[in-house]
Amino acid sequence: EAQLVESGGDLVQPGGSLRLSCTASGFTFGSFAMSWVRQAPRKGLEWVSAISGSGASTYYADSVKGRFTISRDNPKNTVDLQMNSLRADDTAVYYCARDNGGYGSGTYFTWGQGTLVTVSS
Amino acid sequence: QSALTQPPSASGSPGQSVTISCTGTSRDVGGFEYVSWYQQHPGKAPKLMIYEVTKRPSGVPDRFSGSKSGNTASLTVSGLQAEDEADYYCNSFAGSNNFVVFGGGTKVTVL
Numbered sequence: 619e620a621q622l623v624e625s626g627g628d629l630v631q632p633g634g635s636l637r638l639s640c641t642a643s644g645f646t647f648g649s650f651a652m653s654w655v656r657q658a659p660r661k662g663l664e665w666v667s668a669i670s671g672s673g674a675s676t677y678y679a680d681s682v683k684g685r686f687t688i689s690r691d692n693p694k695n696t697v698d699l700q701m702n703s704l705r706a707d708d709t710a711v712y713y714c715a716r717d718n719g720g721y722g723s724g725t726y727f728t729w730g731q732g733t734l735v736t737v738s739s
Numbered sequence: 740q741s742a743l744t745q746p747p748s749a750s751g752s753p754g755q756s757v758t759i760s761c762t763g764t765s766r767d768v769g770g771f772e773y774v775s776w777y778q779q780h781p782g783k784a785p786k787l788m789i790y791e792v793t794k795r796p797s798g799v800p801d802r803f804s805g806s807k808s809g810n811t812a813s814l815t816v817s818g819l820q821a822e823d824e825a826d827y828y829c830n831s832f833a834g835s836n837n838f839v840v841f842g843g844g845t846k847v848t849v850l
Contacts, residue, residue, distance in 0.1 A: 653839065655785075662742070663777070663785065663828050665839040677838040713784060723773040724832045724839035727796060729784040 620644040620728040622714045627733030630704055634737070638699040640714030640730055648672070648692040651722030654699050656710035657732075666712070667699060671720035682708075704737045711735075743768065743829055743842035750848040751819045759845045761812040761829035767840050769810035773832035776805060776814045779844075780825045788827075789814060816847070824849045 626638040640652070653668040667688040668677045676688050685704075690697040697714060711732040718725035744762040751757040761768065761776075768774055774792045777785035787796050789805035792812060802817045812831070816823050829842040 655841075662826075662844040663779075663830070663841045665830070665841055668838055677835070679838075718790065722832075722838070723771075724830050725773060725775050725787070725790045726777070726785070727787050727790075729786075731784055 620716060622716060622728055622730035624712065624714045624730040624733040627712065627735045629736045629738065631739050632705060632737055634704050635700070635702045636704065636735060638701065638712055638714075638733060638735070640697045640699075642695045642697070642716070645716070645728075647695040649720055651717035651720055652688075652690060652697040653715045653717060653722065653724075653726065654688065654697075655713045655715050655726070655729075656708075656735075657713070658707070658710040661710075664710075665724070668717070668722050669697060670722060675721070677722075701735070704735075706737050709735060709737045743831060743840055745827075745829060745842040745845045747843070748846045748848065750850055751816075752850045753819055753821065755819050756815060756817045757819060757847060758813050758815045759827055759829075759847070761814070761831075761842050763810050763812075763831055763840070765810060767831040767833040767837070768807065768812050770834070771832045772807075774805070774807060774812040775830050776803075776812075777828045777830070778823075778825045779828065785828065819849050821849050823847060 715726035716728040776789040
């Protein structure tokens with residue numbers, strides 16, 4: 619059974635940095651694109667970033683472009699999200715999600731349980 | 740990246756049907772056959788209910804169905820049950836520039 623476990627969420631001050639990690643199991647990790655999707659308190663889902671199965675292609679929402687960096691380590695079955703210059707509106711539960719193929723299409727069969735990032739002074 | 744447009748709420752009595760719309764543009768919903776629908780209960784991670792417009796993952800009841808016409812996709816839940824009360828989100832692939840866009844979500848209430 620495919621599983622995703624996120625870690626790294628924390629309370630951080632505005633302007634600070636945080637690195638989220640997602641560890642996958644139960645499937646051939648390098649064969650699937652991965653995404654990060656976030657949900658602000660009492661708000662809807664927002665796609666944040668994606669990376670292809672090989673790691674060669676990365677994509678970002680306009681709201682995080684230039685501040686966030688997605689990366690993956692296929693031998694370790696992990697995908698990370700480095701978040702810099704954090705702002706209050708980055709406060710959200712961040713979900714790791716597995717796409718349905720190596721290039722990605724926004725079809726998320728598997729989700730992690732989420733990790734909470736709070737940006738506040 | 741503009742969100743896809745969903746009605747904020749929908750409701751129906753047990754056994755009835757409810758249909759939720761998801762309106763985008765030719766650059767997302769209308770341009771690709773990659774529309775998905777997710778169900779989310781409070782405090783839980785989203786669950787995939789429909790993918791590639793009309794397909795159901797294994798284990799999802801056939802009471803859930805999807806369709807698309809032009810720039811608008813729809814999710815229909817037939818034979819409403821109490822456990823269907825949840826938030827529902829659509830998303831669509833939007834090409835290499837915007838990649839993925841979500842709808843704002845629809846709260847379904849079973850009366």
